[in-house]
Amino acid sequence: xxxxxxxxxxxxxxxxxxxxxxxxxxxxxxxxxxxxxxxxxxxxxxxxxxxxxxxxxxxxxxxxxxxxxxxxxxxxxxxxxxxxxxxxxxxxxxxxxxxxxxxxxxxxxxxxxxxxxxxxxxxxxxxxxxxxxxxxxxxxxxxxxxxxxxxxxxxxxxxxxxxxxxxxxxxxxxxxxxxxxxxxxxxxxxxxxxxxxxxxxxxxxxxxxxxxxxxxxxxxxxxxxxxxxxxxxxxxxxxxxxxxxxxxxxxxxxxxxxxxxxxxxxxxxxxxxxxxxxxxxxxxxxxxxxxxxxxxxxxxxxxxxxxxxxxxxxxxxxxxxxxxxxxxxxxxxxxxxxxxxxxxxxxxxxxxxxxxxxxxxxxxxxxxxxxxxxxxxxxxxxxxxxxxxxxxxxxxxxxxxxxxxxxxxxxxxxxxxxxxxxxxxxxxxxxxxxxxxxxxxxxxxxxxxxxxxxxxxxxxxxxxxxxxxxxxxxxxxxxxxxxxxxxxxxxxxxxxxxxxxxxxxxxxxxxxxxxxxxxxxxxxxxxxxxxxxxxxxxxxxxxxxxxxxxxxxxxxxxxxxxxxxxxxxxxxxxxxxxxxxxxxxxxxxxxxxxxxxxxxxxxxxxxxxxxxxxxxxxxxxxxxxxxxxxxxxxxxxxxxxxxxxxxxxxxxxxxxxxxxxxxxxxxxxxxxxxxxxxxxxxxxxxxxxxxxxxxxxxxxxxxxxxxxxxxxxxxxxxxxxxxxxxxxxxxxxxxxxxxxxxxxxxxxxxxxxxxxxxxxxxxxxxxxxxxxxxxxxxxxxxxxxxxxxxxxxxxxxxxxxxxxxxxxxxxxxxxxxxxxxxxxxxxxxxxxxxxxxxxxxxxxxxxxxxxxxxxxxxxxxxxxxxxxxxxxxxxxxxxxxxxxxxxxxxxxxxxxxxxxxxxxxxxxxxxxxxxxxx
Numbered sequence: 001x002x003x004x005x006x007x008x009x010x011x012x013x014x015x016x017x018x019x020x021x022x023x024x025x026x027x028x029x030x031x032x033x034x035x036x037x038x039x040x041x042x043x044x045x046x047x048x049x050x051x052x053x054x055x056x057x058x059x060x061x062x063x064x065x066x067x068x069x070x071x072x073x074x075x076x077x078x079x080x081x082x083x084x085x086x087x088x089x090x091x092x093x094x095x096x097x098x099x100x101x102x103x104x105x106x107x108x109x110x111x112x113x114x115x116x117x118x119x120x121x122x123x124x125x126x127x128x129x130x131x132x133x134x135x136x137x138x139x140x141x142x143x144x145x146x147x148x149x150x151x152x153x154x155x156x157x158x159x160x161x162x163x164x165x166x167x168x169x170x171x172x173x174x175x176x177x178x179x180x181x182x183x184x185x186x187x188x189x190x191x192x193x194x195x196x197x198x199x200x201x202x203x204x205x206x207x208x209x210x211x212x213x214x215x216x217x218x219x220x221x222x223x224x225x226x227x228x229x230x231x232x233x234x235x236x237x238x239x240x241x242x243x244x245x246x247x248x249x250x251x252x253x254x255x256x257x258x259x260x261x262x263x264x265x266x267x268x269x270x271x272x273x274x275x276x277x278x279x280x281x282x283x284x285x286x287x288x289x290x291x292x293x294x295x296x297x298x299x300x301x302x303x304x305x306x307x308x309x310x311x312x313x314x315x316x317x318x319x320x321x322x323x324x325x326x327x328x329x330x331x332x333x334x335x336x337x338x339x340x341x342x343x344x345x346x347x348x349x350x351x352x353x354x355x356x357x358x359x360x361x362x363x364x365x366x367x368x369x370x371x372x373x374x375x376x377x378x379x380x381x382x383x384x385x386x387x388x389x390x391x392x393x394x395x396x397x398x399x400x401x402x403x404x405x406x407x408x409x410x411x412x413x414x415x416x417x418x419x420x421x422x423x424x425x426x427x428x429x430x431x432x433x434x435x436x437x438x439x440x441x442x443x444x445x446x447x448x449x450x451x452x453x454x455x456x457x458x459x460x461x462x463x464x465x466x467x468x469x470x471x472x473x474x475x476x477x478x479x480x481x482x483x484x485x486x487x488x489x490x491x492x493x494x495x496x497x498x499x500x501x502x503x504x505x506x507x508x509x510x511x512x513x514x515x516x517x518x519x520x521x522x523x524x525x526x527x528x529x530x531x532x533x534x535x536x537x538x539x540x541x542x543x544x545x546x547x548x549x550x551x552x553x554x555x556x557x558x559x560x561x562x563x564x565x566x567x568x569x570x571x572x573x574x575x576x577x578x579x580x581x582x583x584x585x586x587x588x589x590x591x592x593x594x595x596x597x598x599x600x601x602x603x604x605x606x607x608x609x610x611x612x613x614x615x616x617x618x619x620x621x622x623x624x625x626x627x628x629x630x631x632x633x634x635x636x637x638x639x640x641x642x643x644x645x646x647x648x649x650x651x652x653x654x655x656x657x658x659x660x661x662x663x664x665x666x667x668x669x670x671x672x673x674x675x676x677x678x679x680x681x682x683x684x685x686x687x688x689x690x691x692x693x694x695x696x697x698x699x700x701x702x703x704x705x706x707x708x709x710x711x712x713x714x715x716x717x718x719x720x721x722x723x724x725x726x727x728x729x730x731x732x733x734x735x736x737x738x739x740x741x742x743x744x745x746x747x748x749x750x751x752x753x754x755x756x757x758x759x760x761x762x763x764x765x766x767x768x769x770x771x772x773x774x775x776x777x778x779x780x781x782x783x784x785x786x787x788x789x790x791x792x793x794x795x796x797x798x799x800x801x802x803x804x805x806x807x808x809x810x811x812x813x814x815x816x817x818x819x820x821x822x823x824x825x826x827x828x829x830x831x832x833x834x835x836x837x838x839x840x841x842x843x844x845x846x847x848x849x850x851x852x853x854x855x856x857x858x859x860x861x862x863x864x865x866x867x868x869x870x871x872x873x874x875x876x877x878x879x880x881x882x883x884x885x886x887x888x889x890x891x892x893x894x895x896x897x898x899x900x901x902x903x904x905x906x907x908x909x910x911x912x913x914x915x916x917x918x
Contacts, residue, residue: 088118232501304331385412820844
């Protein structure tokens with residue numbers, strides 16, 4: 001990199017060398033690279049004593065007069081073939097080699113001391129030395145060193161002395177590019193000179209430097225921008241290049257390499273060297289519209305002009321005699337058959353004529369032979385591509401037709417008959433082939449880019465070129481043979497479209513395809529002539545180099561450096577890549593792959609971004625390769641190694657923690673479930689025990705009490721039987737009745753232990769009935785006075801609770817009647833809004849304190865059963881007793897639990913009620 005005060009060497013993005021040098025001027029021609037990679041530099045600032053410097057990676061050495069360099073300053077340098085240099089100064093050209101110099105003063109620069117003179121030098125492939133001088137005048141401007149002197153380059157169309165030159169460059173094709181101070185760019189090839197200025201689209205007319213890149217593109221740096229020059233694959237010849245007009249309608253390639261162009265009001269001629277000339281109307285052309293063209297075996301050029309036919313030879317047009325002095329009409333097509341007959345298809349008159357010995361020998365009307373395009377058959381006769389879309393062979397006076405299956409009224413755009421007997425014809429709906437009586441059609445289904453075929457031609461290398469409505473298609477004859485063998489086969493073809501310079505158009509009226517002896521292929525398109533040179537196409541473009549530019553993760557851009565580490569969980573990831581090719585960048589295609597995420601390559605086409613969504617954490621390798629405009633893939637491509645950091649919830653320790661928590665949760669659920677099962681088992685066991693206890697209570701309160709009473713009655717009967725048999729009999733009958741009741745009670749207890757003993761809701765009546773039965777039972781000790789009192793308005797009790805209350809009262813009364821020896825027994829039932837109360841009082845002998853404290857004799861469960869029933873009823877049981885002072889049993893149950901119609905019951909009362917139902 002050159003600057004005004006030094007030079008820097010940069011390699012792989014790093015500065016490897018830096019040298020300070022004074023006197024460097026901003027001139028593109030001031031350096032020359034040596035074969036060993038070192039640099040030779042000249043300095044153009046006045047006052048510099050050593051204007052030539054040799055720069056290596058480690059050192060700088062400068063040369064001046066002591067080293068044989070006679071001039072200073074120097075503005076331009078170019079190496080020669082022998083290791084020397086041509087140096088351009090303010091007034092002279094110098095050749096310096098191994099310390100010896102030859103100086104060639106320039107006459108027009110004698111008084112130029114102190115001002116720029118020679119600004120650029122170029123060494124031609126033929127060994128010539130070209131000199132670019134910034135001043136204009138004789139011996140200046142664009143000049144060439146010849147005959148030991150510097151002379152201006154002048155041709156009959158170009159005068160190099162009239163232009164101030166800033167830059168010179170020879171491209172790889174041998175063309176000299178010239179950058180001027182105010183006249184744009186010139187391209188010199190031999191004596192032909194092309195000019196490109198602002199009027200031709202150049203960004204500016206002041207061109208400071210020229211450069212050719214690795215792809216052969218020439219770049220021009222102007223005062224207003226940078227311009228690219230590149231010859232397209234398809235080269236066009238138009239009025240800009242020298243055609244008379246852009247109305248070309250037909251073409252012919254003669255055997256001497258000349259290209260003849262049928263144009264409006266001119267017959268144009270393109271020479272092998274590219275020079276174009278025209279024979280115009282009024283200047284030799286005998287008419288206005290040039291029509292069909294033909295070169296016969298004798299080298300004569302047949303030219304249809306307006307409604308007449310001529311032979312052009314030695315610069316003159318010779319008119320074909322007209323039969324019966326009537327014009328032939330516009331000659332639509334011209335061919336020569338294998339017998340040397342000239343056939344002309346004439347529009348207007350609708351005649352097909354056969355010409356021999358420069359005379360019309362035969363005329364055929366449309367009723368005899370259909371009109372259309374013509375082609376000679378190698379076996380004799382002619383083929384006609386009829387206007388109806390059919391093909392016809394006219395041989396030895398016999399016409400044979402072949403249907404092609406084309407659409408009605410489809411015009412044949414071109415027809416060719418091959419030596420192997422096959423015929424090819426171009427239609428708007430494909431390329432039709434006829435061989436051995438079989439017709440087949442090549443269309444987009446076979447790989448063509450479009451169906452409309454305008455014209456076609458086979459070159460000398462047996463490649464077929466099809467000019468279509470969307471561009472030019474090229475494929476080898478082997479693909480055609482494969483299609484002949486398999487009509488459904490897809491051909492492997494190369495396609496050249498508008499990006500390659502092709503100008504697709506509708507069918508020109510006359511023959512529009514030709515191949516010249518040098519192998520070039522020519523077409524007429526859109527009123528201009530287009531040419532493809534297969535020899536140039538064989539020089540494939542350089543492989544497309546690929547670069548990864550940047551990585552964008554969630555709108556944050558990162559430099560594409562290897563081992564890049566991206567933040568966790570990127571939702572949207574974009575990788576930008578490119579290929580710095582400028583030949584046809586629109587045709588560069590890409591494919592990419594992200595390992596190990598992608599299984600296969602992604603075909604990205606021309607897209608230069610890769611997109612990924614929600615990539616998991618890990619290490620990745622992104623690889624991209626490119627295909628150049630010739631379809632050649634560069635498998636080397638570019639690669640980027642990067643990684644995505646895991647979020648905390650994507651780390652291994654987090655996964656382990658989650659696993660541990662999951663196991664702990666499973667263990668906790670297991671323990672809870674085991675506890676539930678244990679609790680349920682305990683409840684089941686408790687229910688079974690409660691059931692057994694209930695049975696025991698019921699047996700105690702019913703069967704055992706009943707059997708105990710029966711035992712006492714039997715003892716009474718046994719005592720009365722000897723002395724009072726009648727009374728004993730009555731007691732025995734009562735005992736039997738009592739036994740029947742006991743059996744009934746036992747059956748009822750077994751069948752429905754939870755059925756209510758009290759069949760009605762009148763608890764007081766039930767207790768009164770029980771008391772009367774106990775009082776009348778002679779087995780009980782004495783007959784105390786018994787009464788039941790009710791306080792408050794009676795209210796309905798829960799059925800099960802009522803049964804429990806009744807059984808508590810029954811057990812208390814039995815104890816009183818059997819053991820208390822009381823004189824008075826009172827049962828008090830109280831209904832109030834706060835609670836339900838049952839109280840049983842007697843004035844008997846009282847209760848043994850040990851029994852009262854829960855130490856009942858073995859096999860007795862009376863008090864214990866009463867307490868259990870009180871607890872199940874949701875109440876409290878209190879027992880008070882004194883010796884010889886009687887006993888009082890009191891049961892208190894909250895109203896919310898006791899009454900069936902209780903309002904606003906709490907969840908606790910519901911629970912207690914539910915527990916009581918268990």
